Amino acid sequence: MADDIQALSAAAAAAAIADGGLARAELFEHYRARAAADELNAFTWVAEDEPTVINGPLGGVPLAVKDLFCTEGIPSQAGSKILERYCPPYTATAVANLAAAGAPLLGKTNQDEFAMGSSNENSAYGPVLNPWDRSRVPGGSSGGSAAAVAAGLAPWALGTDTGGSIRQPASLCGIVGLKPTYGAVSRYGMIAFASSLDSAGPLTRDVTDAALFYRNLVGRDSADATSVAFPGPIDLPTSERLDGITLAVPTALVDGEGIEAGVRESFEASLETARELGATIVGCEIPSAPYALSAYYVIAPAEASSNLARFDGVRYGLRTEASTLDAMYTQTRHDGFGAEVKRRILIGTYALSSGYYDAYYGRAQRVRTVVSRELAEIFTKADFIATPTSPTVAFRLGERTADPLAMYLSDLFTIPMSLAGTPAISIPSGLSEGLPVGLQICGPAFSENRILDAAHALERAIGFDGAAARSGGV
Amino acid sequence: MAKAELEPVIGLEIHVQLRTATKMFCGCALGFGEPPNTRTCPVCLGLPGALPVANAEAIHYGLLIGLALNSTLAPVSTFHRKNYFYPDLPKGYQISQFDLPLCSGGKLGEVNIHRVHLEEDAAKLNHVGVGGRIDQANSSIVDFNRGGTPLAEIVTEPELSSAEQAGQWLRLLRTTLRTLGVSDVNMEEGSLRCDANISLRPAGSDQLGVKTELKNMNSFRFIERGIRAEVERQRALIEAGEEVVQETLHFDPRSEAITSLRSKEEAHDYRYFPEPDLPPVVISESMLSRAAAELPELPAAREQRYIEQQSLSAESARMLAWRAELGDYFDAVCEADRSLDAQAAANWVAELQGRLGDQEAEDSKVSASALAQLAALVASSKINQGGARQVLDQLVNEGGEPAAIVADQGLEAVGGAEQLAPIVAAALEANPELTERLRSGEMKPIGVIVGEVMKQTRGRADGEQVTALIREQLGLS
Amino acid sequence: MIDRDELLHVARLARLALDEDELQTTAAELSSILDHVATIDELDLEGIEPTAHIGDVEDSLRADQVARSLPREVALAPAPAIRDDGFLVPSPQGE
Ligand SMILES: [Mg+2]
């Protein structure tokens, strides 16, 4: 029975509960026990009992939630020591929406501290291991969410993506990750990294699960002034063909250095599959893409330096006592933040400081305009942009920690969409050396329905099997 | 080298707490002396994950202020973050406005407005001194009830030239804001707070000297005294050949001492950048028309009305229009007795205010109807000016009815030819030498005769009438 | 390139204490990151408007309606130090 449950996608589990073939409590306990036995360090907190479940379209399928979402009375630490054991007095809108739709909270998942990282090695609560190979990283920053879903410790998980933090770990763990259009999902209660880039989205086993999850996640929230109503409902995808669809491939970017041969092979095979499904493949240029990375590493740290100023030891979280206010501030922040967070706070503070604003922040915002224009231009001629999600498969733990810049290059393909606020999905495209490779499909703002449809068609044709990882998490 | 005359250049920055129901960026009700930390929520405590949403009514109040100050209203206005650490600032930044404020330019009275922008107030810090343990340093306690209260910051151009002018202009501004109904404008309670930028320059120069900023003065008198003291301090420095240092200062109204608030090495670098959590505010046609429709009669218009419709002198009109409370009191006096001459009523209101100092007329023991009665008694020559002043003194001290006071104290005017003529005649008779001099055209001694009559009537005669009778009895035309 | 004094200034603005060895490594790391970021200079951005917000939000304002505040004990619960129903901090004037 346990194996049967484990084999069900979230949508299938919800259907089984709905038609009486599966008891909701049994499903919850199945995943609760697996999450509690987690050997990947994917969870930072696991529910002891099933919470009150609301009957709804998510059918009682339990939900893993990235640590940085506030959950009332439950630790919400954002992977940081400065928030150790912090329990907020309110729940994030995204989590509340999913709970209201019938997805009870299973646990909170590990992440890079304040979502800053691409390997999950920047967590104050230890690194997360990749279920495909425990000597490797799961990607980041939503590494705990991705590993939990890939290892079958959770049916699905909520993550956040600022520069690739849903898509890249989904890619490295062989699952589906959707980064929404900026503003489509409320950020209220999401502990902020870079406010103008942050978005919340699903990490799931397959595209149908992603659509089911996402349709209950979107919506205008009056508590988030940047949130917008999604135009129309999110449909469950049915497409099996790509006839009439044009996929644009940014040739120079994809052919550039730093991309592993296995990744390129898998990507080319995916394009071939797309062609067989009826799609047209064309080349395109995103000339600003290399600069997008630079712009991102100015904008995100700048906003983060301000967003993280509230961690000052006064109202919540860690405080290192000192006799003067200044010593209390500086020592608290020294002790509470990890190295990567400090690095980005310093870069961001520098980029905003007087005399440097125009050279760094101002220019980066202009690059953002250019990137958006270039993507918009491509979308006048093509339905989607396709790239590998990550230039590499999961790398070894510790392999890149010494070189922050090399780590930043992991996000080369995901960052342009983050800057432009456009939606993108990562689906597994195959294996390279036994490790998953991800395919990214990006469309214009609010094209999630079309993206999900195309991803669904490709998913069926590719036939990726993630079962190998799902036995390895406990 | 001959010393050039130094002239002060003063600019004002006024923070006005807006009287909305809720805070600037969250739904907490504004605090009015509730127990500490009972008006907070995730947003105004700066909890992780909380987001600001701007209060539409605060924007509306901002537009009203902009219209009243003849500012240019921005079609699109943005919020910025002003980053600095302080325990009263929960997020580590204040949400304020920077390059696209709600209102730009404008003019009130003779003073040009630089800009008006919206922002959030800081929380309240209470310093509690040394803590329980001997090795503990001074502590403070933070109360976030006030944190997040909407503020309009009004910045003038640096073109005021004296403490008195600054004080007078601030009264006009306060009246304007009170008339708009956007704020309680209570300086003692901090709903109107004023900073002054002060520098000196050689008279006639168009260059600005090094300025200092005098912070948070909470009454008109302190503002005037503070500015005066700082102008004198700078004057002394410059005349001694020393330099004024740009710094933030505090004026202690008790000791009149001026002290530096922040050390120089704490260089400010607020790292302003656009607040990513708040989209630009687009000022719609309907927002503009609503603000325009709600705009009440403002002091300038009221001044005009007093001059044109009630024929008040320019001086009276301004005094009453610029101090709305006084103007309202004046209106009540006129309303109480419609037959009164408006200028006479205005004069009596001024006479009353002169006796009240900082107290408002409406809060005094003198009701508007009592003052109207008093003015009517004078107008009908029932009492003379001197008697009326005596009545007013008693009204101010004890209140009461003017007619009763007059009767009680026997202050009725001795008037009319039949009453006064014999007294005048007796006075002339008693002073034959002076009478002779008067007859010969030397008018100087007339004062002595008038004084004699006043003495006989215990001051209740009308001086002008007495003079007329003297002339009449001596056959002088 | 960022030198030691600039780094100290920025750390001061950010209220971050840095140990001596953190200072050394951070200066080098920041410099390499900033050098990479400086490649933006190769782009011609003349006449390009900056993007601060993505997307258009029609009505982002909030009606002036009172919502319930947190009970005081809930607001104070996560505080590291409290006294007299408030958040206790070393005094900013004590320096
Ligand atoms: Mg201000």
Ligand SMILES: [Zn+2]
């Ligand atoms: Zn609040």
